[in-house]
Amino acid sequence: MKIVKFETFPLSIAYSQVEHSSRVHRGGVSDVVVKLTTDNGLIGWGESCSGADTASIVAALNAMAPFVLGQDPWSSEAIAREVFRTGLWDYRAMTGNYAFAGIDMALWDLCGKDCGQPLYRLFGGALRSEIDYFCYLAQGTPESLRRQCAAAVKRGYSCFYLKVGIDGAAEEKMLEAIRAAVGPRGKIRIDANEAWSVPEAVHWLTRWHAAFGIDFAEAPVKAFPLSLMKELRQRVPVALCANEGLERQSDTVQMIASGAADVLCFSSYWVGSLRRFHTLSQMAHLYDQKVCKHTHGEFGIAAAAAHHILLTLPNATDGAQQTASVLADDVVAGGLPVATSPRWGLIEAPGLGIEIDAEKLQRYHEAFRRDGQFLPYAA
Template sequence: MRITGMRTTPVAVPFRTDEIWAFGRRRGQVSVLLELETDEGVVGLGEAATYPSADIVLAVFASLEPLVVGADPLRIEQLVRRIDVVGTWHHVGASSPAIAAVEMACWDIAGKVCGQPLVNLFGGRFRDEVEFFWYVARAEPDEVAEEGRRATAAGFSTCYLKVGADGPRRDVERVAALRDGAGSGARIRVDANEAWSPGSAVRVIRELARYDLELVEQPVSGRNLDEMAHVRSRVDVPLLANEASWTRQAQLAVIKAGAADVISVDNQMDDGLANLRRSAGMCEAAGLPVVKHSLGELGVALAAAVHALAATPNARPAHQAYGALLTDDVVDGFGGPAANYARGHLAVPAGPGLGVELDRDRVERYADLYRREGAGFGFHDRERVHAAAALPKF
């Protein structure tokens, strides 16, 4: 079997409310869908988050084509190493969601050829369903409280809130409102996106601790592990590494530095699903659970993540997905808006490969939206394009 073509389709799916974080916002999810065609008629699906932008991811796909077309899609490790070494990504020191999408599509082909769901190629189900959190993406305390009530009513057990406002009092008000809205039984996870200095992080986390936080994600710079370890040694709330841990090499450094209690892993930022599972194994050896990070994903990438996480024993906490924000999706019967989740969980798809298929009408609808309005869906906040932004904020 040989790969004969790569078909890419950028799509834009709106959120029901803007995603807002310490230094920006976006109004919806832009992904590039990949269809990897073969000479035997088997087509593999992949999906790339458009990070840092759609134009860059599409350019990476174009650069990968000479390395991918003609390859055997069942020799996944060989193909990824070719991209890494011959394609020089090893020297870049980072990866691209486009590479992960190629690897994902190859796994989809492998599952279809074997007639097995992808989870079985990863060792079988350790769990039958995977838990995700409710993304609280509103700013005002009364809105945050309402989102907490909405999460509880929808059956989600974990709420995730962006903090890192321009002043700490605002964050305290919002976390208090979330606890009030979600109730005493909900788990609350906050994410500062590197917004705090070490001293500020210790002070703010100690103040927020009275609201019984599950985790604080990346309170300080991910580039200074000594700072993270310093904060961890001075607070009682467990810390989750994210910006510090997007690759296996970075995760190993976090483990060595004793800088986190939980480590975030992301197949889209580290060459694919096989490496996500390598990351999880490394963290398991260190006695640490892992959480899947998301740059935003639709049903194709979400299905791939569910297969991998279901087969990974230490993928225990609720993971990141965008069900609380998405208004629609591009696949049939999986992922998408929160109504498609059962108590915040998604069951592992049962079909061969990823077990999902594209809804062609919706793909065309959201491809057309991307063509017309794609520039308005970017990661940056247009109101802050010319702002003098810097981290930490205080």
């Protein structure tokens, strides 16, 4: 089995609500879908994260194509080595990882289809029968937060996630509304996207944990130097989650070994492949750290790939991150279970176990060609 065709489709799909944080303000997701076709007719699908600029990811994928065409999909590690070492993408690690992650997903999709097995079985089999996902709340008035939470509680959500770090006084009122709406057992997680200094983080986390019970705080301060997170971890009663600062394999290894975080929030985008994500998550387990699957904003292809890995991890948290519930549409035929529910069970179809809606693929490809990407600084 050899790969004979390499295609890329940059897509733009709108959110049903604006994503607003201390770092981004955007109205949807623009990613690049990768389609690999083999000489025996199998098709593998993947999704590359756009990061800051979708066009640069398309260019990177085109540069990687010669290392993929003509190769056996079962040689994914050899392909990755050629891309990063011979192709020199290890000198542009983040762009390389964001782009290659989509190729890697498509290679694994082909392998699963070739042997007739769902992806999670190729990574050691499932350790759980389902994964719990979070409710992604939109910043707004306290009444808006109450409405969002009340609707989510009815759908069975137990983990609620709010971006913070913009206006502490306003966010305190939002958190008060969230706690009132979700009750004492609902988990509240916050993400400051590194907006705070250490003193600011100490102030807000100590205050909010006492008042509302914060389950964990994601990226409260800059990840590097590691001394910032380590100092904060000693001064607050809240579990800390690292996200920014896990941009490469070496960064993730440093964070794990440092003990600066209780939870790692990352995905194959950060480290370039599903195998690396799986391996580094297992390493975190040896250090008694949890892993919360991250989303940059993603379509159902990347969501399905990560879901397979989560099923196999001994240290996966509940409240895994997803954007399916806030996307206006998707290219996965029939959508994903987490578009309307917090839980997603085993996927038993081969490979990624999803089908792509060809009409929607073309529609949102045309939307990208017509309107461009959803910029991270414009709704």
